[in-house]
Amino acid sequence: MAKIFCIANQKGGVGKTTTTVNLAAGLARIGQRVLMVDLDPQGNATMGSGVDKRALRQSVYDVLLGSATVREAATRTQACGYHVLGANRELSGAEVELVDLDQREGRLKAALAAVDGEYDFVLIDCPPSLSLLTLNGLCSAHGVIVPMQCEYFALEGLTDLVNTIKQVHANLNPDLELIGLLRVMFDPRITLQQQVGEQLKAHFGDKVFDTVIPRNVRLAEAPSYGLPGVVFDPGAKGSQAFVEFARELVARTKLNR
Ligand code: ADP
Ligand code: MG
Numbered sequence: 001m002a003k004i005f006c007i008a009n010q011k012g013g014v015g016k017t018t019t020t021v022n023l024a025a026g027l028a029r030i031g032q033r034v035l036m037v038d039l040d041p042q043g044n045a046t047m048g049s050g051v052d053k054r055a056l057r058q059s060v061y062d063v064l065l066g067s068a069t070v071r072e073a074a075t076r077t078q079a080c081g082y083h084v085l086g087a088n089r090e091l092s093g094a095e096v097e098l099v100d101l102d103q104r105e106g107r108l109k110a111a112l113a114a115v116d117g118e119y120d121f122v123l124i125d126c127p128p129s130l131s132l133l134t135l136n137g138l139c140s141a142h143g144v145i146v147p148m149q150c151e152y153f154a155l156e157g158l159t160d161l162v163n164t165i166k167q168v169h170a171n172l173n174p175d176l177e178l179i180g181l182l183r184v185m186f187d188p189r190i191t192l193q194q195q196v197g198e199q200l201k202a203h204f205g206d207k208v209f210d211t212v213i214p215r216n217v218r219l220a221e222a223p224s225y226g227l228p229g230v231v232f233d234p235g236a237k238g239s240q241a242f243v244e245f246a247r248e249l250v251a252r253t254k255l256n257r
Pocket of ligand 2: 040
């Protein structure tokens with residue numbers, strides 16, 4: 001059975017997409033079968049996995065609206081080692097079109113059920129909002145991974161997200177849990193980041209992943225080559241951290257089985 005995780009945070013620019021594609025590549029590198037689902041109409045995770053969003057014949061949009069299966073719409077790229085269910089601007093229309101459909105927040109879940117045996121992990125890159133798209137992600141998932149920067153207002157923003165997860169857990173998806181907080185773009189030279197990092201540990205305990213992702217320019221450069229950093233420059237500090245994170249996640253997932 002595939003473990004399905006959303007990478008979510010209602011803030012933009014916090015590292016969701018970078019985490020999704022590099023975790024996907026990291027998991028693939030250690031032998032896991034991975035499907036990456038792009039739920040953001042910006043299509044950054046699609047492009048960052050080497051799939052041209054403008055050339056998609058079918059996308060997650062078709063899957064949500066029921067005109068394609070996941071198997072039909074997913075791109076089986078070899079370069080990154082994982083499969084990609086891509087997105088492009090068409091997806092922003094889905095929000096409106098879904099409203100009139102049955103089970104509108106459960107459509108991705110139903111579609112993913114058909115490929116459950118084919119993957120060890122499904123990672124869903126969520127848009128920076130609590131939209132019907134994000135809700136489809138949260139309803140499909142066993143858990144949420146929250147990338148966050150250790151900044152002054154970080155804890156404040158978290159409260160909203162944690163409440164959303166609780167609500168979805170209570171009303172729509174009893175399987176959903178907060179898997180963990182991942183500290184990203186971390187710079188240990190900045191005292192404030194160290195302090196917030198410690199505060200997070202104090203507040204959330206073992207819900208904070210041990211692995212810390214450093215700020216690393218190779219991770220930021222990789223998307224312009226259509227590759228996750230882990231594939232583009234495996235030796236870079238940031239890439240090594242993501243492979244380490246993949247190992248930590250596999251270990252945690254096994255513990256919970
Ligand atoms: P989101 O998906 O949450 O909007 P992104 O993953 O697109 O965030 O990241 C925002 C920006 O920060 C991008 O330009 C990305 O390349 C950069 N970035 C993300 N993580 C790192 C990192 N660890 N080191 C350096 N740059 C990073
Ligand atoms: Mg993004």
